Amino acid sequence: MTDSQPTKDYQVDREQLITELRALVPASCLLLEDEALRPYECDGLSAYRQIPLLVVLPETIDQVQAILRCCYRLEVPVVARGAGTGLSGGALPHEQGVLLSLAKFNGIIDINPDRRVARVQPGVRNLAISQAADAYGLYYAPDPSSQIACTIGGNVAENSGGVHCLKYGLTVHNIQQLQIISMDGEMLTIGGSGLDTQGYDLLALMTGSEGLLGVIVEVTVKLLPKPERAQVILAAFDDVVKAGEAVGNIISAGIIPAGLEMMDSLAIKAAEDFVHAGYPVDAEAILLCELDGTNEEVSAQILHVKKLLQQSGSTEVRTAKDEQERMTFWQGRKAAFPAVGRISPDYYCMDGTIPRNQLPRVLKAIADMSQEYELPVANVFHAGDGNLHPLILYDANRPGELQRTEEFGGKILELCVEVGGTITGEHGVGMEKINQMCVQFASAELTQFHALKAAFDPKGLLNPGKAVPTLHRCAEFGAMHVHHGKTAFPDLERF
Amino acid sequence: MTDQDISTTLQSQVMQAIETEGALFIHAGNSKDFLGNTVLGVPLDVSPHRGILKYAPTELVITARAGTPLQEIEAALDEHNQILAFEPPHFGDTATLGGTIACNLSGPRRVSEGAARDFVLGTHIINGRGEMLHFGGEVMKNVAGYDVSRLMVGAMGTLGVLLDVSLKVLPRPQLERTLKRVCVHDEALKYLHQWAVQPLPISASCYDADSLYVRISGTEAAVDAASKKIGGETIEDAQFWQGVKEHTHGFFRTHKPLWRISLASDTPLPALEGKWLYEWGGALRWFISNEPAEKIQAFAQSAGGHATAYRNHPSEHDAFQALPDALATLHQRIKQAMDPAGIFNPGRMFNKL
Numbered sequence: 108m109t110d111s112q113p114t115k116d117y118q119v120d121r122e123q124l125i126t127e128l129r130a131l132v133p134a135s136c137l138l139l140e141d142e143a144l145r146p147y148e149c150d151g152l153s154a155y156r157q158i159p160l161l162v163v164l165p166e167t168i169d170q171v172q173a174i175l176r177c178c179y180r181l182e183v184p185v186v187a188r189g190a191g192t193g194l195s196g197g198a199l200p201h202e203q204g205v206l207l208s209l210a211k212f213n214g215i216i217d218i219n220p221d222r223r224v225a226r227v228q229p230g231v232r233n234l235a236i237s238q239a240a241d242a243y244g245l246y247y248a249p250d251p252s253s254q255i256a257c258t259i260g261g262n263v264a265e266n267s268g269g270v271h272c273l274k275y276g277l278t279v280h281n282i283q284q285l286q287i288i289s290m291d292g293e294m295l296t297i298g299g300s301g302l303d304t305q306g307y308d309l310l311a312l313m314t315g316s317e318g319l320l321g322v323i324v325e326v327t328v329k330l331l332p333k334p335e336r337a338q339v340i341l342a343a344f345d346d347v348v349k350a351g352e353a354v355g356n357i358i359s360a361g362i363i364p365a366g367l368e369m370m371d372s373l374a375i376k377a378a379e380d381f382v383h384a385g386y387p388v389d390a391e392a393i394l395l396c397e398l399d400g401t402n403e404e405v406s407a408q409i410l411h412v413k414k415l416l417q418q419s420g421s422t423e424v425r426t427a428k429d430e431q432e433r434m435t436f437w438q439g440r441k442a443a444f445p446a447v448g449r450i451s452p453d454y455y456c457m458d459g460t461i462p463r464n465q466l467p468r469v470l471k472a473i474a475d476m477s478q479e480y481e482l483p484v485a486n487v488f489h490a491g492d493g494n495l496h497p498l499i500l501y502d503a504n505r506p507g508e509l510q511r512t513e514e515f516g517g518k519i520l521e522l523c524v525e526v527g528g529t530i531t532g533e534h535g536v537g538m539e540k541i542n543q544m545c546v547q548f549a550s551a552e553l554t555q556f557h558a559l560k561a562a563f564d565p566k567g568l569l570n571p572g573k574a575v576p577t578l579h580r581c582a583e584f585g586a587m588h589v590h591h592g593k594t595a596f597p598d599l600e601r602f
Numbered sequence: 603m604t605d606q607d608i609s610t611t612l613q614s615q616v617m618q619a620i621e622t623e624g625a626l627f628i629h630a631g632n633s634k635d636f637l638g639n640t641v642l643g644v645p646l647d648v649s650p651h652r653g654i655l656k657y658a659p660t661e662l663v664i665t666a667r668a669g670t671p672l673q674e675i676e677a678a679l680d681e682h683n684q685i686l687a688f689e690p691p692h693f694g695d696t697a698t699l700g701g702t703i704a705c706n707l708s709g710p711r712r713v714s715e716g717a718a719r720d721f722v723l724g725t726h727i728i729n730g731r732g733e734m735l736h737f738g739g740e741v742m743k744n745v746a747g748y749d750v751s752r753l754m755v756g757a758m759g760t761l762g763v764l765l766d767v768s769l770k771v772l773p774r775p776q777l778e779r780t781l782k783r784v785c786v787h788d789e790a791l792k793y794l795h796q797w798a799v800q801p802l803p804i805s806a807s808c809y810d811a812d813s814l815y816v817r818i819s820g821t822e823a824a825v826d827a828a829s830k831k832i833g834g835e836t837i838e839d840a841q842f843w844q845g846v847k848e849h850t851h852g853f854f855r856t857h858k859p860l861w862r863i864s865l866a867s868d869t870p871l872p873a874l875e876g877k878w879l880y881e882w883g884g885a886l887r888w889f890i891s892n893e894p895a896e897k898i899q900a901f902a903q904s905a906g907g908h909a910t911a912y913r914n915h916p917s918e919h920d921a922f923q924a925l926p927d928a929l930a931t932l933h934q935r936i937k938q939a940m941d942p943a944g945i946f947n948p949g950r951m952f953n954k955l
Contacts, residue, residue, distance in 0.1 A: 219868075220795075220799050221795040221798075221867065221868040222866055222867055222868055223798055223799065243799060244799055244800070245799060265745065266745045266749075268743055272742075272743065273742065276716070276720065277743065279720075279749065279752070280716060280720050289928075289932075293928050294928075295928055295929060295932065296926075296929075297929075299864075299865075299906050299907055299908065300865060300866035300905065300906025300907055301864030301865045301866065301885050301886070301905075301906065301907035301908070302712065302713075302717065302864060302882055302885045302886065303706065303708075303717060303756075303864050304864075304908065305908045305910065305922050305923060305925070305951075306922075306925050306929065306933055306951070306952070307753055307756070307757055307761070307933055307936055308706075308719055308752050308753055308755055308756055308757075309929075309932070311719060311749045311752030311753060311755075312748055312749055312750075312752070312753050312936075314749065315745045315748070315749055316748055320748075332798070332799050332800050332801040332802075333801065334801050335801045355660040356660075358660050358662060358773075359659060359660050361683060361773030361774070361776070362773070363772065363773065400801070400803065400820070400824065401801060401802075401803060401820070401824045401827055401828065402827070403821065403823035403824045403826070403827045404803070404820050404821050404823065404824035406823070407821045407823055407824070408821070460741040460742070460743045460744055461741065462658070462661055462663075462740060462741060463660070463661055464658065464660065464661060489743070491742075492741070492742035492743050493661075493741050493742060493743070494742075494743045527739065527740060527741070528739065528741050529739055529741055529743075529744040529745075529746050530746050531744070531745050531746050532741070532743035532744065532745065533743055533745060534745075535745055536745075536746055536747070540746075544746060544747065547746050547747070548736075548746075548747060549736075551731075551733045551734075551735055552735050552736065552737065552747070555729060555733075555735055555750065555939070555940070556747055556748055556750075558939035558940070559748055559750070559936065559939045559940075560748075561935075561939065562932065562935035562936045562938065562939045563932070563935075574747075575747065575748075
């Protein structure tokens with residue numbers, strides 16, 4: 108997977124750049140030696156690797172501005188990086204570029220309980236915000252699985268979700284203000300202290316822009332009161348289709364669970380072997396349904412949901428008897444990825460979203476392709492909001508298996524688009540899904556994206572080659588598919 | 603009126619405007635004419651482009667053409683006991699989905715559930731090159747490409763013509779109750795902030811300089827329990843929130859300038875002459891006043907917010923508070939990226955946009 112995006116040539120004079128940067132930041136903030144650069148060669152998607160020209164770790168906003176002004180003048184690409192936990196290669200370095208690490212911006216500036224907001228630096232870990240807000244009975248709702256390690260700057264750049272976003276929304280719904288530095292070094296305040304701002308919704312445009320529009324140096328997040336009570340129900344099914352229908356039945360009944368997760372047989376077994384969460388290993392699918400709110404509300408909804416699950420053909424319905432069991436139920440789900448990592452030398456995590464009613468058809472198609480490609484798949488699913496994470500199991504040491512995996516993964520994403528969904532629900536496009544963007548969008552939309560990018564970054568220096576493919580690249584990718592003789596899944600209805 | 607697709611007609615009108623370098627005044631029901639600055643341009647009537655395209659209650663998604671009356675959408679949702687959770691004001695019977703989204707109009711429930719922009723999942727638009735584009739989709743989570751759908755929300759038609767919009771919808775709460783207590787200003791803010799940090803199902807709040815009103819939503823047991831914690835008398839006026847939302851509440855009966863100020867919720871009462879009505883836990887303040895715009899805007903800015911001349915504004919320009927220079931420049935570049943010929947609603951929001 109070293110197919111890097113063909114981008115314009117950057118004529119960077121490394122020695123000149125180093126000389127100029129030395130005047131802007133202390134020597135300790137500049138990493139130049141190969142062994143110091145090595146840890147930055149990839150993010151959470153380790154199949155893509157690239158050593159950057161150099162790494163700079165600024166300590167102040169002034170330094171960030173100065174670095175960007177310098178790179179702007181010398182026309183040096185800049186890739187911003189938080190904790191490097193991203194799963195789409197969004198923080199993959201540029202070979203001619205500066206890798207700008209925001210790791211030193213790790214302070215919580217202020218928590219204001221009256222306004223229910225926290226002002227934090229971008230390198231603050233997601234979970235650290237909730238831990239700091241806990242003293243006020245508040246928390247930050249979006250909880251990506253990597254929340255122990257991932258940082259809020261990266262969360263904004265990727266518009267991260269988590270298991271609770273059906274009820275509490277994504278990052279875009281939970282931030283109020285950003286301070287960003289534009290590529291030419293200007294500081295902009297986006298958003299404000301009120302619930303809305305005038306002018307264009309730049310907060311939405313910045314969120315999920317994958318580091319292509321500006322460098323985030325401060326984030327004001329919204330905080331919520333911790334729910335009085337959270338309770339989780341585990342339901343087992345002998346058929347994934349029934350589990351999918353149960354999800355629809357819960358939502359039809361007017362209940363929005365805090366979390367609604369599905370795992371299939373292979374994922375259940377892997378998780379159970381790993382963390383012994385007490386999952387029924389003979390089930391074809393399990394649902395984890397978390398309800399939160401006031402004590403009275405949760406009590407009423409638990410009874411209602413249990414009944415709905417039984418009516419939907421569940422073979423077993425269990426309610427966590429205490430907080431410890433609730434954590435155990437969730438531990439199995441949250442450990443699903445590493446659990447799959449134990450049963451296979453490598454796995455490749457996909458991130459498509461589909462309309463929920465397409466679940467049976469998509470799971471069937473994935474199962475068929477799994478046989479065709481001779482690669483097993485474990486499915487973990489944010490069932491409430493239709494975000495599917497098929498994990499393709501493979502062994503990178505077997506010749507050709509990585510290529511087969513990548514092709515299989517690409518087919519899954521194209522299938523998601525064909526049933527009316529999207530190639531990425533929460534992991535971002537980055538480097539990984541750049542080709543599938545050509546399936547999701549026509550050239551007019553891609554051209555519009557490039558025009559918007561140019562409004563922020565006319566020289567095209569911020570994270571070049573990521574997130575939005577060039578039309579040239581799409582033409583080549585399209586040609587490849589014509590060469591194969593047919594589009595994917597010609598038997599499927601088109602939406 | 604019947605459902606119809608006039609997107610190609612709209613597209614050719616846009617193409618014509620591009621060729622003649624003429625301005626377009628995008629409108630449908632004209633219910634938001636009072637909002638923003640006056641646009642001089644050839645009317646582009648989106649109202650015939652109407653109809654609900656798709657509504658799947660179990661998916662919590664509705665897609666409708668921009669000219670669809672808001673009433674029609676809310677009626678369709680009501681049949682399945684669902685709502686637009688941002689509780690948009692209509693400001694008249696002719697309100698359409700397109701106008702609501704273009705103005706990012708959100709009502710009392712915004713304080714707990716979010717604004718119109720929070721519920722937009724996808725859009726089809728015509729941009730300033732006359733191209734029909736599709737952004738976002740009909741699924742809850744979608745991070746492919748820049749979030750152009752949300753960029754359209756609140757842009758007041760200056761970036762393109764909305765053709766259709768997909769929205770997330772939510773179940774209607776089982777029960778709602780409104781509690782009232784008489785209190786002075788500082789007490790009201792104190793209560794609001796006390797309650798806001800507790801897990802209480804408050805779905806609206808309003809302070810009218812005399813009494814504090816809160817609406818609680820949820821299951822019957824939850825509403826009962828929250829009522830005990832919050833206290834105050836239950837009011838039976840089912841139209842109260844409707845009045846606040848639609849500006850038919852007595853407070854809004856005035857010929858003086860009405861300002862909408864969005865700011866930090868804990869901002870103290872400023873030394874400005876006028877009448878106040880608060881919503882959104884103190885973060886939205888309606889202000890009837892003859893004070894000069896500069897004073898009101900300076901107050902809003904000092905509280906991290908902004909003031910909009912909402913109704914009865916003497917000038918036809920400057921309804922919105924000026925942006926800082928760097929942001930204004932960025933806005934112009936974004937406008938240029940979406941609408942290079944500058945044909946869509948020029949000046950409706952800001953000069954040069």
